[in-house]
Amino acid sequence: MRIFVSEQKSEIPAIEIERNIKCNFCLNENKKLFHHYFHQGFNEKLYYCRNCISQNINSKLFIHHYEPPQNIEQIKIDLPFKLTEQQRNASQFIKEQITLQKSCLLYAVTGAGKTEMILEGIVKVRGEGGNVAVVSPRTDVVKELSLRLSMYLKTENISTLYAGHSEMTQPYLIISTIHQLMYFTSHFDLIIVDEIDAFPAQHDPRLMKLLERALTPKGIFVYLSATPPKNIIRACKGNIVYLPLRHHKRPLPIPQFKYLSHGSVRKKLDYMLRNVETGEIILIFFHDIRLMEQTFHSLNKNIQTKTVCVYSGDDERHEKIEAIRNASYQFVFTTTILERGFTMHGLSVWVMNSHLFRSDSLIQIAGRVDRKGDERNGEVIFFHDGISLSMIAAVRDIRQMNKRGAHVS
Numbered sequence: 001m002r003i004f005v006s007e008q009k010s011e012i013p014a015i016e017i018e019r020n021i022k023c024n025f026c027l028n029e030n031k032k033l034f035h036h037y038f039h040q041g042f043n044e045k046l047y048y049c050r051n052c053i054s055q056n057i058n059s060k061l062f063i064h065h066y067e068p069p070q071n072i073e074q075i076k077i078d079l080p081f082k083l084t085e086q087q088r089n090a091s092q093f094i095k096e097q098i099t100l101q102k103s104c105l106l107y108a109v110t111g112a113g114k115t116e117m118i119l120e121g122i123v124k125v126r127g128e129g130g131n132v133a134v135v136s137p138r139t140d141v142v143k144e145l146s147l148r149l150s151m152y153l154k155t156e157n158i159s160t161l162y163a164g165h166s167e168m169t170q171p172y173l174i175i176s177t178i179h180q181l182m183y184f185t186s187h188f189d190l191i192i193v194d195e196i197d198a199f200p201a202q203h204d205p206r207l208m209k210l211l212e213r214a215l216t217p218k219g220i221f222v223y224l225s226a227t228p229p230k231n232i233i234r235a236c237k238g239n240i241v242y243l244p245l246r247h248h249k250r251p252l253p254i255p256q257f258k259y260l261s262h263g264s265v266r267k268k269l270d271y272m273l274r275n276v277e278t279g280e281i282i283l284i285f286f287h288d289i290r291l292m293e294q295t296f297h298s299l300n301k302n303i304q305t306k307t308v309c310v311y312s313g314d315d316e317r318h319e320k321i322e323a324i325r326n327a328s329y330q331f332v333f334t335t336t337i338l339e340r341g342f343t344m345h346g347l348s349v350w351v352m353n354s355h356l357f358r359s360d361s362l363i364q365i366a367g368r369v370d371r372k373g374d375e376r377n378g379e380v381i382f383f384h385d386g387i388s389l390s391m392i393a394a395v396r397d398i399r400q401m402n403k404r405g406a407h408v409s
């Protein structure tokens with residue numbers, strides 16, 4: 001059912017204030033995220049949910065439900081290439097889980113081509129008149145998914161929703177951020193969640209609740225991840241399919257560990273960059289923007305002209321990323337913004353202070369390397385000031401995926 005809000009009375013107030021305060025629209029229960037003031041006209045206190053400020057959700061409003069008529073659509077798939085054997089198996093697995101009504105996890109290496117494996121599942125559910133949502137916590141992932149799915153699925157009926165772009169043309173097949181699910185309750189028979197582990201799902205308990213609310217009682221989740229969080233692995237126990245191989249079937253590159261004390265990053269990096277012999281592009285990850293900028297400013301001028309800094313709050317990040325893709329720079333100083341979703345041929349990655357990164361970040365970063373091309377390219381180096389457990393866990397997980405991959409044709 002669709003959720004909408006109006007002043008007309010219903011059993012569900014938009015904001016519950018009786019015992020604990022709660023927003024019934026976005027499911028926010030964090031007291032700090034509410035605001036109230038005395039409204040002279042109503043002669044009472046008016047509460048606002050700060051999460052829903054753009055929807056203007058306040059305590060004078062009520063939640064209503066609307067059941068759209070069922071819609072069946074036979075969608076054709078148009079893929080310009082053939083699925084690999086492991087992709088065909090995964091696709092078949094998803095269809096079986098839909099029939100069995102069991103949620104599942106696709107534990108796929110970075111660069112395994114996850115989008116292609118979800119197509120048949122989507123087509124099956126829509127062909128039976130069920131509703132489908134493909135969601136991710138991150139807007140850039142949503143845009144990328146929308147582009148690809150619109151290319152492969154021959155249908156005009158896809159709504160793509162994210163903050164600032166939330167016009168819903170139809171409610172049957174949507175691609176959106178998890179946040180946008182606040183417009184639905186018990187609506188989707190299949191919710192495919194890409195990169196559940198990406199910020200901010202882990203830090204925002206609301207997102208899991210929005211997912212649960214949007215699913216029908218018989219519906220299932222299909223989680224796609226290269227670094228799934230433990231709670232998802234536990235929830236899908238016995239229902240996990242591994243995709244350990246990339247298209248080119250080469251194993252994932254194993255990170256090398258090199259000692260570099262925290263205090264000497266600035267000095268040593270300049271020296272190391274001056275001595276890079278090949279013209280390869282190197283992504284250099286920093287845990288902290290300040291250190292990144294200080295290091296950039298202490299670079300030799302000649303090296304500086306070959307280097308760009310890009311981080312998530314950077315207004316010019318889109319232009320810069322485009323320039324990086326066009327190989328305008330040899331060295332890219334970056335934070336976690338390029339940790340996921342950035343693909344380019346012939347990259348190497350260096351991680352400064354790798355002992356300060358989480359293991360899932362390290363796996364994603366290492367996963368940028370050797371994704372494309374006919375032969376092995378690029379290397380992964382973790383520069384550390386003392387090897388951490390996260391570094392060891394990252395290498396262990398990468399080796400384990402490679403071991404699984406060795407048994408797949």
Ligand SMILES: [Zn+2]
Binds near residue numbers: 024027028050051052
């Ligand atoms: Zn709210």
